[in-house]
Amino acid sequence: MNFPFYIAKRYLLAKKSHNLINIISGISVAGIGVGAFALIVVLSVFNGFGKVIESLIDTTTPDLLIEARKGRYIPVDRFPSTAIAGFDEVRVVVEVLEEDALFRYQDKQHIGRIKAVSTSFSDTYVLDSLIIEGSPQLGQEGRQAAVAGLGVAWYLGLRADGRSGLLQIYVPGRGNASAFQPDQGFNMDAIQLGGIFSSQQEFDGQIVFVPIDFARKLLGLYGQASSFELYLREGAHVSKVKKQLNSVLGEDYLVKDSHEQQETLFNIMKSEKWAIFIILTFILFMATFNVIGSLTMLIVDKQKDTAILRQLGASAEMIRKLFLAEGLLISTAGGIIGLLTGILVVWLQEAFGLIRLGDGSGNFVIDAYPVDLQWHDILLVLVTVLIIGGLSSFVTVRRLVKKVL
Numbered sequence: 400m401n402f403p404f405y406i407a408k409r410y411l412l413a414k415k416s417h418n419l420i421n422i423i424s425g426i427s428v429a430g431i432g433v434g435a436f437a438l439i440v441v442l443s444v445f446n447g448f449g450k451v452i453e454s455l456i457d458t459t460t461p462d463l464l465i466e467a468r469k470g471r472y473i474p475v476d477r478f479p480s481t482a483i484a485g486f487d488e489v490r491v492v493v494e495v496l497e498e499d500a501l502f503r504y505q506d507k508q509h510i511g512r513i514k515a516v517s518t519s520f521s522d523t524y525v526l527d528s529l530i531i532e533g534s535p536q537l538g539q540e541g542r543q544a545a546v547a548g549l550g551v552a553w554y555l556g557l558r559a560d561g562r563s564g565l566l567q568i569y570v571p572g573r574g575n576a577s578a579f580q581p582d583q584g585f586n587m588d589a590i591q592l593g594g595i596f597s598s599q600q601e602f603d604g605q606i607v608f609v610p611i612d613f614a615r616k617l618l619g620l621y622g623q624a625s626s627f628e629l630y631l632r633e634g635a636h637v638s639k640v641k642k643q644l645n646s647v648l649g650e651d652y653l654v655k656d657s658h659e660q661q662e663t664l665f666n667i668m669k670s671e672k673w674a675i676f677i678i679l680t681f682i683l684f685m686a687t688f689n690v691i692g693s694l695t696m697l698i699v700d701k702q703k704d705t706a707i708l709r710q711l712g713a714s715a716e717m718i719r720k721l722f723l724a725e726g727l728l729i730s731t732a733g734g735i736i737g738l739l740t741g742i743l744v745v746w747l748q749e750a751f752g753l754i755r756l757g758d759g760s761g762n763f764v765i766d767a768y769p770v771d772l773q774w775h776d777i778l779l780v781l782v783t784v785l786i787i788g789g790l791s792s793f794v795t796v797r798r799l800v801k802k803v804l
Contacts, residue, residue: 431733533559550604730788
């Protein structure tokens with residue numbers, strides 16, 4: 400048996416000569432426990448919100464996006480869409496043409512973007528899962544229709560009831576507009592609203608889906624696309640397909656997966672998570688001052704014991720290891736208690752949704768705070784507790800034991 404550890408365990412559990420030392424030791428364990436509890440709970444909440452946002456993005460983000468490395472547009476007749484559609488793991492290839500636009504309906508107007516898609520977009524069933532009013536189809540019975548985001552519809556007062564007037568869409572015209580007739584710098588066309596969809600707020604407040612033939616006529620970009628979206632079959636390996644596409648397309652095109660398409664958003668979420676982690680770690684570091692106080696008083700209280708141990712042949716190094724083990728035991732006990740409590744709370748929240756969002760009126764995407772417990776976060780918190788506790792104990796023991804001995 401490890402002798403310093405055995406004595407340290409006895410010191411931790413046994414009653415001291417001064418009851419104040421027991422109280423401070425208990426406060427030390429509780430302080431470390433609260434810090435570990437806060438770390439694992441907050442990290443789990445960030446993971447939960449990340450999964451919610453990722454699920455919302457996934458509904459409107461293709462598995463792979465292909466853009467021209469140089470220039471804004473891709474000539475459709477030069478793009479090997481037929482060869483790509485023949486890949487075993489590719490389910491649908493969609494031609495996309497996007498442009499900034501001004502939407503106008505009656506006396507209201509709103510700036511956003513049109514996202515024009517080819518007829519193959521209906522095979523993705525993206526709008527079918529998001530539609531909240533009207534039809535997800537961008538055209539039926541020979542008539543073209545638009546599907547607007549909920550935010551755009553709210554700003555303009557649109558309804559997909561078939562009785563509303565036409566939605567007017569203005570886009571910048573190609574060429575130089577006359578300084579005396581600035582209205583000639585815009586192309587305008589009108590289209591019937593067929594449906595309204597809802598996904599994430601930023602997307603809903605900007606996008607209106609229209610047929611690509613309508614957009615090409617409006618923009619004067621016949622035979623052009625701004626990008627190609629690929630939707631893969633279930634279970635497909637995105638990285639494998641991306642590698643195949645890069646070999647087929649060469650250096651002229653840029654292929655992005657879903658995370659690369661939303662790189663800024665995911666980087667912001669990751670930065671926020673680690674910023675909170677650093678702040679809570681600093682709070683945990685402050686809590687270790689209780690460990691320093693507990694060790695200091697214990698070393699002073701056990702001077703007679705250390706003198707006896709020295710007479711029995713214990714070296715100064717063994718005495719240092721004894722008190723260092725005491726500090727690590729306090730940190731470990733607090734960390735494990737805090738982690739177990741945090742894991743229990745996260746599990747209860749995930750299973751029963753104890754803490755709700757809002758008043759239950761259904762105005763939120765989710766009803767309760769989302770949580771997602773990940774094992775690498777548990778390991779990270781435990782390692783952080785041990786490092787901070789170990790360093791504070793090492794510094795304290797190294798300085799005080801010299802004076803006592």
